Amino acid sequence: MEENTAILRARRFLQAHNVTSAPVDVTVLAQAEGFEVKFKELPEGEAGSTLERRGKRYILVNEQDPPMRQRFTILHEIAHHVLGLPSVHGQASEPHDSVLTTSIKRPTEEVACDAFASECLVPLAVIKPLIEGQPFGVQTVAELARRFGASQHCVASQFIKASEDCVAFVVAEQGRIKLAFPSPALRAAGVHLLRGTSVPHGCAAETALSAEDGAVRTAESEGSDWSHSDAAERFSVYEEASFYAPRQQTYSFLTLEALGPAQAAEGASSADEDDELLPELTGELTWKPRKR
Ligand SMILES: [Zn+2]
Structure with missing residues (x-):
């Protein structure tokens, strides 16, 4: 079946x-x-x-x-x-x-x-309305796990299925990616996550694994760190990870954000913010950059 x-x-x-x-x-x-x-x-x-x-x-x-x-x-x-x-x-x-x-x-x-x-x-059908506007992360999943009386693992996988965002749940054992579960939106974007390889160097899962204390770690990385798909290159990744002692596994909660035109504009505006300091320093620039 x-x-x-x-x-x-x-x-x-x-x-x-x-x-x-x-x-x-x-x-x-x-x-x-x-x-x-x-x-x-x-x-x-x-x-x-x-x-x-x-x-x-x-x-x-x-x-x-x-x-x-x-x-x-x-x-x-x-x-x-x-x-x-x-x-x-x-x-x-x-x-x-x-x-x-x-x-x-x-x-x-x-x-x-x-x-x-x-x-x-x-x-x-029950989890879908509950996750609306909720970030895919350790805290949200832990709260839902209590509410449903289910393991975090089970909740995370159902969250991924129900989510409309580009999110993914990655389980690693001894630092090797055992499972990588992308949301439908991430699949549709053409991002296939790596499996069987080591977690990206410097990622939150790596830190969580070496600490073994169960504390939540966070890290930012590139989409290409987690996937060899061409489409992955236009994503940045925010990761929350925790170590799950009973199974000696790390859980990574990934939220991917497309580096589209919107992001490029944001980058430009933060550069403008730096420029904004110039008038005080030099007195030469008098225009005010327009912020979005
Ligand atoms: Zn059975």
Whole structure:
């Protein structure tokens, strides 16, 4: 099953259950689908599974996992049932709270169920009005993560999908870019982000990685630092990054701004501002530059 199909099915599922706000009540959804949710001691690394016993169906959730993770697990298990996809859980394919980190290796059934779970936990229709006018950054995503009861990773990826701006979410492990997820606008602009390479030298992710303290770092860079696409050259990049200790990863929140005619004019006007000081210094210039 294609990821997009799973996402469309998730939207239909949310509609059928009248889910229109956050946080989504995952236990109620499980019950509505005929499952009782049980928190159990499960082997390390196993997030959850389903079980049928004496005519009753259960979703078992690892009681050791953090609540956000458990919420995702419950939705992932519901997805197996709703999508009619058999579980192919194994050591390397346990439910993940983002389709981003694992879509390369995971079986397609599991990827589809993750996509379904992400869309249910952070529905695009619910997050879209919330991000209007909000910058794509650490603070916004952290607040939304609390509101949705979802991981920052999951929120960031849904934010990117819903955003109309040129933004991107980049996950790096040990300084190597593992995933780079551009917004639709950035894709449309023809900017393809680099993957598998080291993060750009001097970027915020690099600083965040070496500090390992979880503090937010910021940096400015060029579009061409993050992409080899020709189109990237007309963008400047503002980056916020933080280190996520549990996975030894850095998250980079990129906002790209086109260096179009508007930017050129801005550059010119800041030069004028410098010139403005000249009259006082030399007394020769008497005109006032017009500011935009
Ligand atoms: Zn699964």
